[in-house]
Amino acid sequence: MPASHIPSHVPSHVLLIEDEAHIRRFVRAALEAEGFQVFEAESAQRGLVEAGTRQPDLVILDLGLPDRDGLEFLRDLRGWSHVPVLVLSARADEKEKIAALDQGADDYLTKPFGVGELLARVRALQRRSPQGEATAVLSFGDIRIDLVARSVFLRNAPIRLTVMEYRLLVFLTSHPNKVMTHRQILREVWGADHADDSHYLRIYMSHLRHKLEKEPSQPRHFLTETGVGYRFVG
């Protein structure tokens, strides 16, 4: 997929923090081919310095850095910056991902990953970053949400949603392409008291899918990130 994405007049800056030189090399090549300007750092220490001086539009962070725990780095970074962060993890287990997301990461990729996957995630985060102007109507696929009238249409037919279903739908659609952990969603939609009642969330997700997805067991918009949370894709 050569340079199909037209870079905006000012190239976006990406900061890549990764200790493995080969990985840096191909990620850099892929991103530069897309028109990004890439800065590299091979340690968390350097990474913080670069993040402070380069003012990147996106940070790609490997969690297994030699000098410092990646989660700690995230906490520091989030102290002063809201730049989107894509986390790379070499571990298959979900705990690390959840921790990173709860710590403020926006998305994650499990190693090994292909260039296609990487670029898709980067683009998605890119699109989100200028905090899109508030719109009254949101539409994706066959679905249209009228945020003013608080009504939802599937192929132009009105769909009845309960209050909680609507809240969940709006919360998810306002964070497109971003993985939201169970806790994050529960806290925002149900309140802090219910942060651990993940079965509520699962039942409501199932309701939403049955009402809005064509094939609820093969969803297109409301995706499950197994063991981690959900991701809404427009």
Added chain:
Amino acid sequence: MEPRRMESSRPDPDQLLTSLREETERTGRLKIFFGASAGVGKTYAMLSAAREAHRQGLEVLAGVIETHGRKETSALLEGLQILPLREFVRDAGTVREFDLDEALRRKPGLILVDELAHSNVAGSRHPKRWQDVEELLRAGIDVYSTLNVQHLESLNDIVGGITGIRVWETVPDSVFDRADDVVLVDLPPDELLKRLSDGKVYRPAQAEQAAKHFFNKGNLVALRELALRRMADRVDADVKTFRASRSVQTVWATRDALLVGIGGGKDPENTVRAAARLAERLEAPWHAVHVESPQAQANGARSVRIRKALEMAQKRGAEVATLPGRSVPEALVEYARTRNISRILLGRSVEAEGRFSLNHFLPPFLRPSTSGRIARLAPELDVTRLATDPLADRAEPGGERSGKARRGRPARGALSHYLVTALGVGAVTLLSMGFLRGFELTNIAMLYLLLVLIAAWRLGRGPALLSAFLGVLAFDFFFVTPQYTLAVSDAQYLLTFVVMLSVALITGTLTSGLRYQAQASVRREARFKALYEMARELSGILVREQVTAACDCFVRTGFQARPTLIYPDAERHLVLPGAVSSGARADSPPGAPAEVPDSGIDLAIAQWAFDHNLPAGRGTDTLPASPVLYLPLKAPMRTRGVLAIQPEDPSIVLDPSQSRQMEAAASLVAIALERVHFVEVAQDALVRMESERLRNSLLSALSHDVRTPLTALVGLADTLSHSGEPLTPSQRELVEGLRDEAERMHRLVNNLLEMARLSAGKIPLHLEWQPVEEVIGSSLRAVASSLKRHIVVTDVPRDLPLVRFDAALLERVLCNLLENAAKYTPAGSTLRVAARRAGTMLEVEVEDNGPGLPPGREGVLFEKFTRGDEESAIPGIGLGLSIARAIVEAHDGKIRAERALTGGARFIFTLPLGDPPASLPPEPA
């Protein structure tokens, strides 16, 4: 890198054992930094040591540190965790004090508590800081503390006398002596004075005052000497304890032990000191024994002296005993013989005491000395008389030594007893004839009667009878009319004769019975002591061999018998020690003698005793004719084996008290064995835990180290195909192959790691209630790239209940099944994923319409490294399905494969439905 880290965490059995012991009974270790006076740098030394400990990774907490405003000292505190002081509000303002409760709560590895002698603020838990420290130690926390010599209780007076300043804050010497480590922080007085004048010790205003009163050179020299001496004492004691603990263990291994007799005479402690020095020089174990004879009891000062001497002997490594006995030499010889001691040491204190019984009647120069009597009683023993001057510890062997050891007791002085009796009768007769002419005959008869009593009391029944006969004869011959004949004119004297004879008989019998009882109780005492010693020895044992040794020694010395411990094997069949397990089984066919020729032990009887948990063999109700006694080793949990006892002399019959003691010994051994068993179990568990941790860290290291290069491989291949210049078809093919292989490798590694994790035993499940539909969806998305050329149909009813499962693991199951189906069916085939309720289970199936499973191999498919068609050209190593099975079974479900109606393969797994959590909360309107 990771592997190196793991190597260092490999468990070392010794270390495990140590840590195990620490875990069970760990009390903290106390290290005291000890100095002659303030300002020598104790706190500084303590902090340096603490930093070192901290650097080595120990968790160090500064509990309370008095820096006295010294800069170098407070600099050392940097980087250490500091415990905030607790504040007490008092009338005079707030007072700060060490916060014991917080320290206990934090439970650091090591805590620093300065100034051990400090008195706590009123209202604290303990009045003294050293008591706080003791509580910390009991909680298993190591403590570093500091102490000045003048604060030691025993030296407080002396220091007060030297310096003219009394301190009231003292620490008992026992705290100091019990400390695990004492580090002397020493500074020559001149340097200390210089530091003082430089203002390094106290702030200037204080310094001047302090210098005037306390810190003058004379004081400092004296204090330093005191500190050095006290330290030297401690070092000395350390060496002693070390030796003591070693020599006690080897006491039974060596035959070259020393026995020192302690008496109540002059200065028994000197005797002990001399004996201790000798024992140390010979590196021999030694025993200190006091014989408590009926003649020499109940004298306050005397018993205090003896007790002190015995305590001192124990401190310096001796086995200590007090024996009841009639005669010192006999008791000492008896003790030495039962314990294979070859040399007896005697000091003045005992020599002075060896004179009683008959010898009281002899003039001093004729009385045999204790050492002489021992030499006569037991010529095989070396007898050494210790020199009288305790400082000159040259000890010359004073006893003669005969080459041959004589077995058994030497002949008693029986003849002499009779002789003495006869002499006594003669003496009374002469006395009566010479001086008591005018006395009534009845009074003279009384004198003879007294003689009979004395003879019975002192010399036994025979001499008493002799004295009665001789007395009657003499009385009749010399005093009863007609004199100088044996004729009796007055019949009433016949009564006198009868009375005298009866008295002699009765008292003689009584005293000899008493004497026998006394001897029996001495023997019993000895056995109880042996039992007690065995119990003490068993209490410290950690391996089985030590149990055998302790038991052996007890039975041999206490019962003159040979013990054998027989343990069961895994099937609870007894196996003779040293026998090949299959050859000497107790379950050999009846009739075939299961006897090992050499040992004389009948395993069949032993097995019976073991199985029935009852004693058998000699002297019991079961097979009493057997020469060996078999005692089951009953422990609280189960029977641990059998103790076989073979008396050396088969004719000896065990009395009831002996067999009771034997049983007591057996249960002691059983409990010790059980403890040893649990020590082993705990060790095993520790090793297992350790190896599990090792495996986990190995797996995560592997997964990290393998994924990183794979990521680079996949990424670089992608970069090639994404790069600007278009590739030729063959190049494109190569790049795609590269990428596919890398991905396959990744899947393989994933599967291997997963399998290793799953087969490691208990699989940790992250169970949550969730719809199965969700995991079907995420699985389909995860394998979407493999399913590109297949048609996928799902059939999941809307009303399925929530099920409790680990989503990530179940996704793995579904992915494996789906990838399998994609791999073994041609492009364009249809895959169907369905879920439904089946009784109390949820059934999920993955079905295809491909060529189906090889017939008859449905069952073996789920074995590790098994593939449907062994020679299949399709890549794979046959792990996917066995992983699926492990996961499903961990969820209490089942998985099976069958032929679908379409002819394709169908895999079905089930999950228990259970009780889903309560329904949803009502929604806001």
